[in-house]
Amino acid sequence: MKIQNQSMISFSIHRYQRNVTSLTKTLDKLSSGLRIYRASDDAAGLSISETLRAQIRGLAQSQRNMQDGLSVLKAAEEGLMNVNNLLQRIRELAVQNANDTLNASDRAASQKELEQLLQAIDDTAEKLEFNTQKILGENRPLRLQVGANPGQTIAVDMVDTSTTSLGLNGATLLTQTDAEQLIAKVDNALKKVTNDLTNVGSDYEAIEHHLNNAMLKEGNLTASESLLRDTNIAREMMNYISENIRQQGDYLLISHVNRNIKDILELFA
Incomplete structure (x- = not known):
C-alpha cells in the first residue's frame, strides 16, 4: 500500500533546505549592509x-x-x-x-x-x-x-x-x-x-x-x-519576504505529509 509520494516530499525537503540557506544569506546581507558578504556571493565583484x-x-x-x-x-x-x-x-x-x-x-x-x-x-x-x-x-x-x-x-x-x-x-x-x-x-x-x-x-x-x-x-x-559592494536594502527585503513565504509553505507541506503518514500508521497499530 503506497502511503506517500516520495519524490514530492524529497523535493519539498530539498527546497526547504535551499530556502533556509538563501534566507540566511539574505539576513547576512541585511544585517551587514553588504551585498558581497562572503567571496561566494560574487568572487569577481569582491x-x-x-x-x-x-x-x-x-x-x-x-x-x-x-x-x-x-x-x-x-x-x-x-x-x-x-x-x-x-x-x-x-x-x-x-x-x-x-x-x-x-x-x-x-x-x-x-x-x-x-x-x-x-x-x-x-x-x-x-x-x-x-x-x-x-x-x-x-x-x-x-x-x-x-x-x-x-x-x-x-x-x-x-x-x-x-x-x-x-x-x-x-x-x-x-x-x-x-x-x-x-x-x-x-x-x-x-x-x-x-x-x-x-x-x-x-x-x-x-x-x-x-x-x-x-x-x-x-x-x-x-x-x-x-x-558594487553595498546591499540594496529594498531588494533584499523583498527577497527576504519571498524566501520566508516559500520556506513556511514548504514547512507546512512537509508537516502535513508527516502528520498524514502518522495518522495512517496509527491505523495499523
Whole structure:
C-alpha cells in the first residue's frame, strides 16, 4: 500500500533546505549592509571591490601625508617671517651705525643687540622642528607621497636660514665700515629669505591642488565601491519576504505529509 509520494516530499525537503540557506544569506546581507558578504556571493565583484578599497585607503593616507606637509610649510612660513623681521631690525641697526656720529659706547650697545638678533636667527633655524625633523636648519628636499600608487610623490625644498647660510656669521657694527658692509650682507639675506617665502607659498598651493584631487578621487572611488559592494536594502527585503513565504509553505507541506503518514500508521497499530 503506497502511503506517500516520495519524490514530492524529497523535493519539498530539498527546497526547504535551499530556502533556509538563501534566507540566511539574505539576513547576512541585511544585517551587514553588504551585498558581497562572503567571496561566494560574487568572487569577481569582491576582487574589484578589494582593489578599490586599497586605492581608497591609500588616497586617505596620502591626504594625511599632505596635511602633514602643509603643517610643515605653515611652520616654515612662520619661521621665515620671524627671520625676516629679525633681518629687518639688523638692517635698521646697520643703517644707524653707518652714520659716523655714533661714539664707541653707542656702537657697543648696537653690537650687543646685533649678537642677540643673530642668535635668535640661529635659534629659529636650530629649534624649529616637525616630528623631530629640522624645518629651517638644512637644505634638503622633503618628499611627500601624494597618491595611492608608486611614483606619485612631490618634493618641497627645506632651507637653511642659519646666520652662516645667510652670510651673517661673525657680523659686527663696531666701525662705520663694518656697518656699511653689513647693510649689503643683510640685503642679500633678505632676498634669500623672500625667495624662500615665495617658494613656500608655491609649494603650499601645489600640495593643496594635489590634496583636492585626492579628496575628489577618493569620493568617486568610494561611491563606486559602495555601489558594487553595498546591499540594496529594498531588494533584499523583498527577497527576504519571498524566501520566508516559500520556506513556511514548504514547512507546512512537509508537516502535513508527516502528520498524514502518522495518522495512517496509527491505523495499523
